[in-house]
Amino acid sequence: MAPTPITSPVPVVWYPTLAVLMLSVGLMVTASFFIYEATSSRINRSLTKELITGAVASFFLGFGSLFLLLATGVYV
Amino acid sequence: MAFRFHLLFLLIAIVSASVQAELTLSKVDRKIDLTSHIVRVTSTLKLENLGPGVASEVLLAVPDYQANNLADLRAVINEGKSSIVLHIEHVSPEVSRPEFTFYSISLTKGLEKGQSVTLDVFSAFTHSVIPFPEEITQADSQLVLYKDSAYFVSPYAVKVQTLRIKFPSARVESYTNIQNTKLNGTSIRYGPYENLPPFSSSPITVHFENNRPFAVAKQLVREIEISHWGNVQVTEDYRLFHGGALNKGGFSRINYQSRQVIGGISSFRSLLARLPPRAHSVYYRDEIGNISTSHLWGDSRKTELEIEPRYPMFGGWRTSFTIGYGLPLHDFLFESEGKHLLDITFGCPMDEVVIDELFVKVVLPEGSKDISASTPFPTKQWQEVKFSHLDIVGRPVVVLQKTNVVPEHNLHFQVHYRFNNLSLLMEPMMLISGFFFLFVSCIVYMRIDMSISKTSASYQAKLQWEEMQATVQQVRGIIGRCLAIHDKLDASLRDLSRTGDVQQCKATRKAADGMLKELSKELKPLLGVLQSSPQASQIWPKVEELAVKEREMQERLMLKHSMVVDSFEKKSGGRDIENRIASHQQKISALKHEIDDLLDAIDEI
Numbered sequence: 207m208a209p210t211p212i213t214s215p216v217p218v219v220w221y222p223t224l225a226v227l228m229l230s231v232g233l234m235v236t237a238s239f240f241i242y243e244a245t246s247s248r249i250n251r252s253l254t255k256e257l258i259t260g261a262v263a264s265f266f267l268g269f270g271s272l273f274l275l276l277a278t279g280v281y282v
Numbered sequence: 283m284a285f286r287f288h289l290l291f292l293l294i295a296i297v298s299a300s301v302q303a304e305l306t307l308s309k310v311d312r313k314i315d316l317t318s319h320i321v322r323v324t325s326t327l328k329l330e331n332l333g334p335g336v337a338s339e340v341l342l343a344v345p346d347y348q349a350n351n352l353a354d355l356r357a358v359i360n361e362g363k364s365s366i367v368l369h370i371e372h373v374s375p376e377v378s379r380p381e382f383t384f385y386s387i388s389l390t391k392g393l394e395k396g397q398s399v400t401l402d403v404f405s406a407f408t409h410s411v412i413p414f415p416e417e418i419t420q421a422d423s424q425l426v427l428y429k430d431s432a433y434f435v436s437p438y439a440v441k442v443q444t445l446r447i448k449f450p451s452a453r454v455e456s457y458t459n460i461q462n463t464k465l466n467g468t469s470i471r472y473g474p475y476e477n478l479p480p481f482s483s484s485p486i487t488v489h490f491e492n493n494r495p496f497a498v499a500k501q502l503v504r505e506i507e508i509s510h511w512g513n514v515q516v517t518e519d520y521r522l523f524h525g526g527a528l529n530k531g532g533f534s535r536i537n538y539q540s541r542q543v544i545g546g547i548s549s550f551r552s553l554l555a556r557l558p559p560r561a562h563s564v565y566y567r568d569e570i571g572n573i574s575t576s577h578l579w580g581d582s583r584k585t586e587l588e589i590e591p592r593y594p595m596f597g598g599w600r601t602s603f604t605i606g607y608g609l610p611l612h613d614f615l616f617e618s619e620g621k622h623l624l625d626i627t628f629g630c631p632m633d634e635v636v637i638d639e640l641f642v643k644v645v646l647p648e649g650s651k652d653i654s655a656s657t658p659f660p661t662k663q664w665q666e667v668k669f670s671h672l673d674i675v676g677r678p679v680v681v682l683q684k685t686n687v688v689p690e691h692n693l694h695f696q697v698h699y700r701f702n703n704l705s706l707l708m709e710p711m712m713l714i715s716g717f718f719f720l721f722v723s724c725i726v727y728m729r730i731d732m733s734i735s736k737t738s739a740s741y742q743a744k745l746q747w748e749e750m751q752a753t754v755q756q757v758r759g760i761i762g763r764c765l766a767i768h769d770k771l772d773a774s775l776r777d778l779s780r781t782g783d784v785q786q787c788k789a790t791r792k793a794a795d796g797m798l799k800e801l802s803k804e805l806k807p808l809l810g811v812l813q814s815s816p817q818a819s820q821i822w823p824k825v826e827e828l829a830v831k832e833r834e835m836q837e838r839l840m841l842k843h844s845m846v847v848d849s850f851e852k853k854s855g856g857r858d859i860e861n862r863i864a865s866h867q868q869k870i871s872a873l874k875h876e877i878d879d880l881l882d883a884i885d886e887i
Contacts, residue, residue, distance in 0.1 A: 209616035209623055214512030215706060218610075239721065243728050249752035253725070260721030268714030275671070279563055279608070281509035282671045282709045 218276075225273035232266030239263055304333020305340065308398065310434045310443035316488075317450040318634050319496040319525060320353075320688050321407040325434065328400050329393065336392035341375060341437050342385045342403065343481070347429070349383035353636075353686040354406040354659075357387045359399065366390055368401075377437050379481065384437075406688045408636045411492060413527035418597065420537060424527050424548035425455060426492045431483040432460055432472040439480055444473035449490045458486035495550035496526035496597070499637040502630055502687075507645040507670075507677075510706055514614050517606040518630065522591070524549070525636070529596035538594060551594040555631040557585040558614075561607040568592070568603040621652070621698050628657065628682075629692035637687040644680040644697050648673055649705035655680050657695040672709045743817070750817045753808050754884060757825060760805050761881070764832055767794050767801075771843055784851060791843050798836055805829065821884060828880045835873040842866040 216224065239259040242251075275282055309328040314321065331337050344352055357368040373386040393399055411426040418424060434443050448469045457463070457470055464471045470488065503519040526548055537545040557564070559582060566576045566589050575590035591601045616623045624644065630637055642661075645668050646653065655663055662683040667676035680697055733741050774790040777783070812818045812825055842863050849859045 209618035209625075211612040212510070212615045212617050212622065213612045214510065215703070216511075218512040240724075243724060247748055247752040247755060248729070249749060250755060251728070256721075256725050260718060260725065264714050264717035264721055267717045268710050271713050272710045276511050280671060281507070281511055281513040281515060281608075 216273075221273045221277035225270055225277050228266045228270030228273060230270075232263055232268075232270050235259060235263035235266060304331060304335070305337050305393075305438050306330050306332055307434070307436060307438050307440045308442070310436075310440050312434055312443070312445045314428075314430065314445070314447045316411060316428055316490070316492065317448060318494045319408075319411055319492070319498075320634065320636060321410045321428065323403075323405045323407070325403045325405075326400065327403060328398060329438075330398040331393045331395055334395055336394050338389055338392045340387045340389065340401065341373070341377070342370075342387065343379075343382040343435050343437055344385065344405075345431070345435060345483075346381050346383060348407055348410065351407040351410050351686070352383075352405060353408050353688040354404070354690045355385060356404050356690075358402045358404070359390065360402065365402075375437075382435070382481075404690075406690055408686055408688060409498075409525070413597065414489065416527055417530040418527045418548060419531040420529060420533060420546050420549075420596065422527075422548065423453075423491050424493050424496075424597070425489060426526075427487060427489050429485065429487050432458070432463075432486045433475060433478055433482050433484050435481060435483045437480050440475075440478045440482075442474050442476055443478070444471065444475075446471050447488060449488075450492050450494055451490070453491040455489040455491070457488045457490075460484055460486070493547050495553070495595070495634065496524055497550065497553060497595070497632070497635045498523045498525040499630065499635055499640075500600070501639045501641075502637045503641045503643065504630070505643045505645060506624070506626060508611075508615065508624060508647055510611070510615075510647050510701065510703070512611045514609040514611055514624075514626070515606065516609065517604060519602075519604050520630075521600065521602045522595070522635075523600045524595040524597050526597040528598040533596065546594055546596065549594045549596045552588050552590040553632050553635070555587040555589065555605065556633070557587055557607055557631055558609055558627075559583055559585055560610050560613065561585040562610075563608040564606070566603065566605045568601075573603065620700070622650075622701050624697040624699075625694050627692050628684075628695045629687055629689060631692075634689060638685060640684050640687045642682040642684075642695075643668075644682075645670070646678050646680070646697070646699050647701060647705070648675060648677045648708065650678050650699040650701045653678055653680055653697065653699045655682060655695065655697045657682060658693045659684075659691065672712050674708075674712075746815065746817045750812065750815050750821075753811050753815075754818070754821060754825065757805065757808050757812070757828075758881065758884065760801050760808070761828060761832055761877070764798060764801055764836065765877070767797055768835065768839055770794060771839055775843060775846055778847070778850060782850070784847060787843075787847055791840070791847070795840065802833070824880055824884055828877060828884070831873055831877050831880065835870060835877065838866050838870050838873065842870065 239256070242256070242259065272282070306329075307327055308330045309326075311326040313324045315324070327340075329337075329340060342355075344355075355370055357370055358365045359368055368390065369388045370385050371388075373384050375384055375386070378384060387401065387403075389399065411428050414425055414427045428447075432445055434440055434445075446469055450468070452468050454465060454470070457465065460472070462473055462475065472486065500521045500523050502521070505515075505517040505519075507515040507517070509515070534545075539545075557580075559580065561580070564578055564585075564587055566573050566587070573589070573592060575592075577588040579586055585607075587605065587607075589603070589605065591603065593599070593601070595601065614624055614626050616625060628642060629640070643666070644655070653665065664681050666679040666681055668679045669676045678699075682695070684691070735741060771791065771794050774787050778787045809825065809829060812822055815822075818825075845863055845866070846859055849862065
């Protein structure tokens with residue numbers, strides 16, 4: 207079997223776009239998380255809603271910051 | 283039986299050893315290239331077997347004063363158009379003499395009696411041209427000495443031989459003159475000499491001008507870091523040194539700048555690095571910071587980087603710097619039989635640089651297993667661990683060490699390893715869990731009660747206030763839902779005037795009615811709580827009014843809805859319907875306004 211070249215799982219040229227997109231989505235979800243934290247009162251605050259928002263925000267922020275690192279040349 | 287076989291092999295070995303003495307060199311042509319500071323010797327040997335046995339290996343003798351400087355030795359046999367590289371190993375044979383180091387070339391097929399074969403032997407020596415005088419001034423040209431033997435030193439007798447030495451310029455100060463010596467422009471010829479016995483030698487010394495850059499890297503550390511996210515990062519850390527005649531009498535920048543042709547002819551000011559094609563993010567810096575004197579250009583086949591050290595390099599001067607560049611992953615990393623394979627060049631990309639000590643460190647991604655490296659020449663290998671960005675257990679590093687490296691060693695080498703692509707997700711997972719931890723700590727912070735005294739009046743008041751706030755929010759939510767149902771009812775009326783589907787409209791009203799009833803049931807206990815709460819004394823009248831108005835609006839809406847549906851069933855004219863519901867409509871809009879105002883007022887509190 208001839209050796210086949212290996213490429214990155216995501217094309218390298220997409221990294222800056224992906225970083226901007228995912229970070230902006232992540233920051234928006236983060237903003238909604240903190241708005242919810244600040245406006246809802248202690249009694250009728252829903253833990254599931256908080257956890258879901260947090261999870262979604264951290265997913266986008268995590269991948270966004272990874273792509274930001276990759277786009278800036280810090281190949282982790 | 284096994285014993286017998288061993289005896290047989292022993293016999294063969296003895297016979298073949300005795301046969302070696304019967305080899306003779308019928309013709310030797312040697313060319314020594316002294317145009318740079320690396321001495322390259324190309325010898326064409328015509329071997330003939332006179333003895334009765336079969337010869338399978340040929341011995342080469344390298345004098346000890348050269349053996350330490352021997353960087354590269356390879357032998358090629360030319361068969362037709364193709365050439366085969368032969369295996370060479372260091373041996374100590376019976377004919378051994380203490381002042382020589384022996385290498386044995388294994389022939390691809392045995393040489394029988396009367397047969398002959400032609401070999402090309404290539405060798406490269408470093409640090410063999412010695413500057414003389416040892417110290418020169420800035421304006422002087424650099425003169426160097428080279429010592430060798432006019433005869434090819436060999437354990438075999440040589441019938442005919444010649445030697446040609448090539449110089450970088452026509453300026454040859456002196457040379458050893460023995461019989462048949464002829465200086466001709468930039469080269470000198472010794473020979474032909476005939477019928478010389480084994481190990482005959484005749485020392486010669488040549489003294490000539492050589493102003494080529496004597497660039498020696500005392501140490502070069504090449505770090506090749508693989509990221510499966512799409513990059514091979516190469517970082518090269520040089521400790522460069524000018525290995526020529528030492529500079530004396532100081533350095534004058536004025537002389538150097540104004541008369542460049544004669545001022546500093548022995549120095550060099552730039553080096554050219556030939557990087558692989560598609561190299562990107564190239565940098566050139568040292569401890570102080572970026573060095574701006576570099577030029578980069580390239581096309582689809584190569585990238586060339588010309589770097590100038592911070593000062594021109596004179597004899598004995600040293601400098602250290604780092605160059606780095608990124609390479610696309612798919613040019614160097616391959617997959618074969620479930621294993622990953624890195625295929626990249628070993629040596630330094632710069633022209634004519636001798637490296638005294640070279641470390642090649644291949645940093646593999648975290649989680650690589652079954653690591654092995656294969657190089658086309660022997661190197662010292664070991665493994666290390668490196669910690670870099672987002673690492674937990676560290677990245678495995680394969681270190682290859684080699685001394686005395688010349689550009690001939692700039693060959694490809696391979697590193698094989700196993701890597702599971704799922705491990706790629708480790709880094710994003712770490713980032714995600716980091717962010718998630720932040721959110722969870724926020725949630726926890728918002729939930730824990732930090733007050734010290736849980737019984738104080740103000741604390742109790744605060745708790746009640748929060749409870750009241752939560753109730754008001756709930757009330758507000760229910761009212762909001764009621765208003766949404768009102769909108770739905772209006773929408774159903776509009777649908778009716780468009781489609782005329784009375785049944786549908788009635789069904790909508792029924793559903794809305796049910797929902798509104800449920801909501802009012804939900805609302806009742808909340809209102810009760812607010813009424814009894816002392817904290818809500820301020821807000822209670824507003825909430826009460828809101829509830830009342832909302833109820834009134836509900837009733838009006840229902841009335842309007844049923845009136846419209848009825849008239850529709852009786853097929854009254856549009857104008858007629860409008861006249862009949864006009865008063866209701868007015869009242870409803872007024873109520874809506876009031877409710878909106880009340881909601882705003884509650885929000886403010």
